[in-house]
Amino acid sequence: MTQETALDGELDEAQRSALDADVDALQQGSRTWAHLTVGQRATLLRALRTSVAAAADEWANTAADSKGLERRHPLRGEEWLSGPYSVLGALDAYIDTLAKLDHGRSPLDGVAVGRAPGGRTRVSAFPLTGLDRLLLSGFSGEVWLRPGITPHTARASAGLAQRSSNAPGGVGLVLGAGNVTSIPVLDVLYELLAHNRVVLLKVNPTQDALVPVYERALAPLIAPGFLRIVRGGPAVGAYLTAHRDLMHVHITGSAATFDAIVWGPSTGSAAQREATARRRRENRPLLKKPITAELGGVSPIIIVPGEWSAADIAFQAEHVVTMRLQNCGHNCIAGQVVIISSEWAQAEQFRAALRRAYAAAPERPIWYPGSASRMRQAAEDYPDALVLADRLLVEIDDGQDAAALQSTEYFAPVLGVVELPGAGQQFLDAAIAHANEELQGTLGANLIIDPATEKSLGNGFERAITELRYGSIAINSWTAFGFITPTLTWGAFPGSTLDDVGSGIGVVHNALLLDGVERSVVRGPFRPFPRSLPLLNGGGRLTILPKPPWFVSSRTGSAVSEGLTRFRAHGGIPGLIRTLLLALRA
Structure with a gap:
């Protein structure tokens, strides 16, 4: 952008x-x-x-x-x-x-x-x-x-x-x-x-x-x-x-x-x-x-409370950090506001894991013009933010004003956390209303939910997703997956005008050349391999990826990404096998 x-x-x-x-x-x-x-x-x-x-x-x-x-x-x-x-x-x-x-x-x-x-x-x-x-x-x-x-x-x-x-x-x-x-x-x-x-x-x-x-x-x-x-x-x-x-x-x-x-x-x-x-x-x-x-916007990451293992918490914390820090946060779809439940019994455990993962991610230059000044502005808006070398973590406390965090696309490594009351369907509905009404833009929204909680919500979960007014929605994935998938569409939720453009007008990508697009919805696995195996997964999706190569915490992400591109470009089964073996070491 x-x-x-x-x-x-x-x-x-x-x-x-x-x-x-x-x-x-x-x-x-x-x-x-x-x-x-x-x-x-x-x-x-x-x-x-x-x-x-x-x-x-x-x-x-x-x-x-x-x-x-x-x-x-x-x-x-x-x-x-x-x-x-x-x-x-x-x-x-x-x-x-x-x-x-x-x-x-x-x-x-x-x-x-x-x-x-x-x-x-x-x-x-x-x-x-x-x-x-x-x-x-x-x-x-x-x-x-x-x-x-x-x-x-x-x-x-x-x-x-x-x-x-x-x-x-x-x-x-x-x-x-x-x-x-x-x-x-x-x-x-x-x-x-x-x-x-x-x-x-x-x-x-x-x-x-x-x-x-x-x-x-x-x-x-x-x-x-x-x-x-x-x-x-x-x-x-x-x-x-x-x-x-x-x-x-x-x-x-x-x-x-x-x-x-x-x-x-x-x-x-x-x-x-x-x-x-x-x-x-x-x-x-x-x-x-x-x-x-x-034109981008401020993307939410909604964490639906459930009963998560320690491994679930660590993995999803790294997932959230990737949404913010990939490309140093210089992305129109970088997740910026994490919405969690104040009534979630594991909220503090997740916050601690998020801090650790945010601090542990590799350092890199803030290279995009103007991003350093927006970082400084965020530090002025939130002087109590956690400063970690090249990044900021803003945890909104009771009575603290979240307006700047929710209305400014920092386009830089700035991640915020806000809390809302409620559990189950009540929390999900409140979080979606908050994302729709308080966050700037309608480009991309992310939602993380464990299989058991999603099953317990039944039709209420699908109804809630329908209410989320964003052009790309990712469930247990990141909206960047929608960006990189050519047969999906990319663009703001319909309704913007020249006078109030929001996150933009129209869509791109859309390689099926579909007419009348409203949104794209991506769904991914809550747990990675081998915890995605049916006997361990609690009804979730099976995946062979222990950690996706786009995770900033992936030990082999660079080599796997290069290998997948070479295979896409030239084919070759031996090269693909080497790449998949590297992926298993992520």
Whole structure:
């Protein structure tokens, strides 16, 4: 997520001419794209897959170096999973979708489609392959469509723009995120395939080092004029968002940047600020073209009280810490507010485990621009917070104001804990209402519950999940699993507007090209292997993973993440077996 907050400034004539030339080339590319059949597009994606696989090493290593992770750093594997692995998975899923459409089938052929609460349709979007069922056993994902959309309609409408592939969508602008290296590429793919728009991608300045890698990896899109990549800061962004030949804007960033694009700057001279305020009052956006956005928020982690073993408490504490500290907290989906029950008999035991896990996680640089200042702001807001080298743990006491914690996306290693009264269904309902009403944004929510407690709640649990107004919900998992799974969707809960954008407008990823999306729901195992075995698990999900490789506490996470990416890129059973053996030592 970019944290740029202004889009003003001037470009010289040579800079404007170069950008205009890129737009002109893309306009021709748009006409070429419209003449490609769906089958030809699938062939193009296969070529793209080959070039991305060839660039995977350089991609992951360049990204890790740019974030200050030295060659032996235990968290270096994050850049494999969140970079080339994510893009290769998306390409595989899109190729499958296009192949089905090319043969006159729905992308949902062979996919289970059923009913969800409240008149919704539920698409069982993960796992869809035997390999995913093996490697990610215990995890599943569903896409819930908006109320009133029937299973028949879902199947008939899946495919979006690829159902009328010869209708040109023009040229779109993607303002790429600066924190996670797959985001700009995934956004480009979605523009091409969901909307038939070729793309001008402006890379965030934090990822300038990746531009040569992107250019090599994405060469099959660049050569025929379907993609151009440009560098630049606010001035380039301002020029392009106003460009008359760009039909649409998509941004992954902050709400402040979105507002500056749509309404004008909120900083600068008094006259500029007043002009922006007047446009808002009169509902006259400065931006004259459609815009979609993913803008982050403050993500809850709801801990439903139950009877947990000491091993359960330790594992889930590490799980929560991963949600906050992966990528140093520079994630739009980083869990920020842990909600626990004040009446839970094990609350203090869990708090102690959380403190230990938070302190034990590997140190790393706070690298994202502006994050250090937000850390300082958090320390000023909560002077009694526990300071652990490069991170803060804020435990809200009785009478302490949690407003700053719940309304500020720190985009930094700041984790908070708040308590609510109640147990069972009463607590769950209160926690969901608190997340909906007190926390900023609607992008992602996490919920941890043991199998016995979930079973005891019965239908009340599913009803409660339905009330949780977030675009991605993870149960015994982290919403990042939804982000990295291409057949799930990623974006804010529907309902945001230009004037009140919240966590954004629209969705991305969505490799099944579903229409009318409301949310995605991920479900994972409460206990890892071997405690996930049926005789030990109390009715929970079986998984072969002793500790997922994305956990910041995984001893072999870096090597496993690299191995899984290499297998995704090139195949090879011997390499996969070595990777799985490393995973068992996590």
